[in-house]
Amino acid sequence: MIVLKFGGTSVANAQNISKVIDIIINKSQKEKLLIVVSALSGVTDLLHLAGTTAANKNKEYQKLVSKIALKHEELIVNLVDSENQLALKTIVNNEIKQLQTLLDGCFLLNELSTKTLDRILSFGELLSSQIISYALKNNENNCCFIDSRKIIKTNDNFGKAAVIFNKTKELFSSVLQNINEQIIVFPGFIASTVNEETTTLGRGGSDYTASILAYCSNASSLEIWTDVNGMYTANPKIVKQAKSIENLSYQEAMELSHFGAKVLYPPTIQPVLNAMIPILIKNTFEPNAQGTYISNQSISNGNPVKGISHIDAITLLTLEGSGMIGITGSSKRLFEALSQHDINVIFITQASSEHSICIGISNNDAEKAKTIIDATFDIEISQNKIDSCLLEKDLCIIALVGENMKNHQGLSGKMFSTLGKNNVNIRAIAQGASERNISAVINKNDIKKALNALHERFFEDNTKQLNLFVMGVGNVGEKFIDQINQQKKFLKENLKMNVRVIALSNSRKMIFNEEGLDLNNWKLQLNESEEANTEKFISEVQKLNLRNSIFVDITANSDIANIYDQFLKQSIAVVTCNKIACSSQYENYQNLKNLSRKYNAPFLFETNVGAGLPIIDTLKHLIASGDKVNKIQAVLSGSLNFIFNNFDENNSFHDVVKEAGIQGFTEPDPKIDLSGIDVARKILILIRESGYKMENNNIENKSFLPEECMQTANNEDFFASLIKYAPHFENLLKEANSKNCKLKYVATFENGKANVGLEFIPQESPFYNLEGKDNIVQFYTDRYVDQPLLIKGAGAGAAVTASGIFADVVRIGNV
Template sequence: MIVLKFGGTSVANAENISKTIAIVANKSKENQLAVVVSAFSGVTDLLILAGKTAGAKDKGYKDIVSQIEKKHKDAIDELVPLSDQSEIIDTINHDINHLKTLLDGCYLLGELSSRTADIVAGFGELLSSQIIAVALKQKVSNSAFKDSREVIKTNSNFGKAAVDFEVTNQLIADYFKNNTTQVTLFPGFIASSLDGNTTTLGRGGSDYTAAIIAAAVNAEVLEIWTDVNGMFTANPKSVKQAQPIETISYQEAMELSHFGAKVLYPPTIQPVLKDSIPIFIKNTFEPEAYGTLISNTPEASSNPIKGITHIDNIALLTLEGSGMVGVAGSSKRLFEVLSNENINVIFITQASSEHSICVGILNADADKAKSAIDKAFEMEIAQGKVDPTIVEKDLCIVALVGENMKNHQGISGKMFSTLGKNNVNIRAIAQGASERNISVVINEKDVKKALNTLHERFFEDNTKQLNLFVMGVGNVGEKFIDQISQQKKFLKENLKINVRVIALSNSRKMVFDEDGIDLKSWKETLDNGEKANPNEFIARTKELNLRNSIFVDITANYDIASIYDQFLGQNIAVVTCNKIACSSEYSNYKNLKNLSRKYNAPFLFETNVGAGLPIIDTLKHLIASGDKVNRINAVLSGSLNFIFNNFSDTYNFHDVVKEAGFQGFTEPDPKIDLSGVDVARKILILIRESGYEMEMEDIVNNSFLPKECMETTNNEDFFKSLTKHASHFDNLLAEAKAKDSRLKFVASFENGKASVGLQFIPSDSPFYNLEGKDNIVQFYTDRYVDQPLLIKGAGAGAAVTASGIFADVVRIGNV
């Protein structure tokens, strides 16, 4: 015999019930079946609500009952031919009238007893099973309905009754011994006490009903039909990359179901475990999918972890004090208090010093538990030997589950380091000697990040997902997004990095998509986005709390540069080409560096100097290896180099500057480049990265611009002033020619002093032949004394700057 159980979603409506009946009809061709069904989806919740509403003397329960009645009669209309409806409608009317009578009584008394609550809650399965039994008979004539209350007997613990297996097993065995029906359909969840009162087996009890029947008849297999393809490596609603688990042991399945894997009711496994009856978790809506097989002999796997699961709404209670050290019975007293209050303990950990005991319970029980514990330890608290109970709410338990974890070293270390790198704070840890389960308590707000991070570490071939929040999609930003789109497949296949752009913003619009923005149509998506709001952008980024989050600043905006600390302090990495932050006050620069280290959030700004050239990265390696920078000479402005390389007798200064702007070599405000401020920022950043403390005002800026040019307040006036003072620039060019030199804007640092300014570079200098928009940097160090370390290449342009930003993103992926 095969036992099948169909959950609430499988019988949610007439369409789904038809799918269920088709599965049963197909399987009944070769097997005798016992079929257990749940209430229609949502009906049990409505029944419980109706009971509470009536008990609160609120007549609203009548509307709820009407809603329940309509739901079932609509199903009859769709599933049962009109000629066969009379009998089942009479049955449903009888049951609905019984329900109304019970609720009327609750309303009059203003009370809902536990006994009545069980009867009311059980109507869902009773109604659904009787309707499905009639519909089933249209397809399988040799089928019958059997009321579970006649064969499953329990004690009178209403709400979650304990089964009397000796009586129950005999009744079930006798029923099937004397019955040749091909398919017998049972309502799940409900049973009856030995004195005949309706009882229930707890929420999810329909699974338990099926397991009880399967054990009693020693079934060939127990199949649990639901709306997913088996048990998953994690909750697929939280972890999009979760995969079905093909085979799993009874013990692993119990651990996963206990810790929140809702596809299986935890007590289900116990009745079938003794006789090693396998359990299949199958999908009603994809019956051809393999599902999950639970047995004593699951297939061996190279991965010791079978699944990651969690329980929400946890509170942590901590009882501690010196008066507990070496005092026998403290734990016993604590657990007795919780037991007497009928509070279930989900998590336990105790320091070996016996100084503290920590237990995890449901949030809803926290206040009651604290009151009871403090009362029980009232004397010790008054004497100062024990502290009042500490309560922490809004927590979550996350657990790694796997039978073979005990045979693999370092699993817990990988778990803790993975969470730590993503700034997920662990409040408590528990691990049994069997090492089948490693549990940690974390803040509830971090659960999604934790689950995804751990799943990525243990199940996704170490593929690291990077979630980008990009602000600024002008010339450089557009090139950056194009490069991501072009290299996405390569990064995933070769570097195990999966890059997703979660948010985009320009000065007008912003858009968020937690599943990742389609980069083929990002411009249209952004155009149709909401109004840009930097504060809202920050808030949404924090609120999503995604693992490996990276804020990418591709602006030159002061206000944006001033918010990096808000991201770094939330474990969100920052990648920026905006030089303002790193050239601001030294205290701010140092604070950003410290936040990056403290919260394990990379802060990368390679493009601050030299666009895509690896100048800062090379400098970092020099310093990390113990070298010391003593002197720096550099041409750090690709835009100024482009301007002075193209400025000639036939190509005036004004036009060259205009052209540099058109090609994206200058800042939006070209005066920043021409005034030397941009170069001063760059040399300042190199000085600081070399380990020296310096402020912007310490750098001597020998500007070549006339005073009137410097005093302009907008681009239009600035360009007019360049034309007005054309002779000044022509004189500089003439002087350079007379000296057989070329004009270069040079930054220098030596002996603790720094300067920037226009210089006449002789032909024997390595700077002389610096063409186009190239940059060049010379580092003189303790190791590079006579011949400096030289870095040279394109130092401006949208494409190379974008590639530098992209390289920083990839660096984070490789950490």
């Protein structure tokens, strides 16, 4: 004998019920079946609403009754042949009349007792089960219906009645001994007292009904048919990568179901556990899918963690005070008071000092619980020995579950470090001695990020999802996006990184997509999106609260550089090629570095100096290994190097600067490059990263531009000034040629002083043969004394800058 239970979504409409009937008939060819069905999807809520509406003296309950009646009448027409429709409609109409009479009474009395509510709610399962019984008879005559109230007996705790198992098992044997049909249909959720008063079995009652019948019949298995492929490693509505679990032990299933895995409710397991009857959770809409098999064995697939679950709407209640230390009975008084008022405690933790007890309860019970506990400890509170209990609402409990967790070290550390890296604050922790469950209380706003981060850590083959929020999609930004799109598959397969671009913004438009933008047509999407707004961009990033979030700044905008702290404080990493932040006031630079450390949010700016060259990263390794930088000499402007390498008798200075801009080597405002401001910023960043404190105004800038060029207000005037002062630039070139030197814009730091300026470089210098847009940096350190550490390569251009930004993103992914 097998017991099959079909939930509300499985019997939501005629189409779904037809699938249920196919499953039942197919299985009935082999074994006798006990079928338990829930109310039609949404009907229990309608019944509850009708009851409360009637009790509130609102005649709208009559419309709700009509809606319920119509819903069931439509099913009859679609599922039952015309020969049996009249008999079934008579049964349904009689049930609806009884429901109407009960609701009329609630309306007249202006009252809805738990006893009456149980009777009202029972109609959902009574109606659905009888309709399905008749529908089965269309296809299989060997079928009958039994009212569960004739068998399952409970106490009179209406709303959540307790089953009297010995009486129930006795009645089961008595009623079924004379029934020969192969298929027997029962309504779930409902039972009755020994006085024949209707009761209900509480949340998940239909599952519980099926489990009770499986126990009474000593069934070979209990099958729970629902709308998902079993129990999942996490809630698939929140964690898209969640997978169905093939095997669970009873204990693992109970832990997961207790912590919110709504496929199965905790009471369901107890009756079948005692009889060692396995549970199989199957999908009505994918009957051939494997599902989840629950038994007394925990079959390991190498991962000690079987699932991650959570409970919403939790309040932490803390009772603390010196008057509890060393005093016996405090815990007893606390839990006894809550028990007497039927308040369920979901979570418990207590410090070894006995100074405080912290419990988790439902938000709905919070105020009631506080009143009860304050009254219980009224004397101690009045004597200031114990504080009035403290409530922290709107929290969630998140839990790792697995039978074999106790045999593996470091799981707690992995769990908490993963949450910490994603700025998920843990309010309380609990772990039983069995180590089957590790629970933590967190803010409700962090639940999606926490579940996804933990699932990624324990179930996704260590594949890390990086969520990028990109501001600036000009030349460099476009190359960066193209590189991500090109390398996405490689990163996932080889580096276990799933890189998604969640947001893009330029000066005009911005777009967000929580599932990741399609990088094949991002330009079209961006052009058709909303107006750009920096404050809204920041707010949306913080509201999404995604794990492993990275803000990528590909602008030269000072306003954008000033918002990095808002991201770092939310543990959102920052990657930038914008030099303004790190070359701003030393206090601001240091603050950003401190925030990065405090909130464990990487702050990377490799492309601030040398575009894609590993200059800053190399410097960091030098300092970290204990070396000390004493002198820096560098050509740090790829744009200026390109300009002076191409400026000759045949190419005017004006034309070469224009070409540098066209090729993307200069900033949008070329004066930033030619004035030496950009080089000064770069050497300042290297000085600071070397461990020295210096401000921008401490760097001597020996500009080669005439003052009038410097004073221009826009690019048009600036280029006009370059034509006007062409002789000035030509004289510089002639002087360099006469000295057999080349013109290079050099940055120098030595003995605590720094300067930038145009220099005549002799042939013996390593700077002399620096070609194209290349950069070169020489570090003289305690270890590199006579021969400096030299880094040389392309230091400008959209593609190499984009690759440097990309490399910083990959560095974060490897953390």
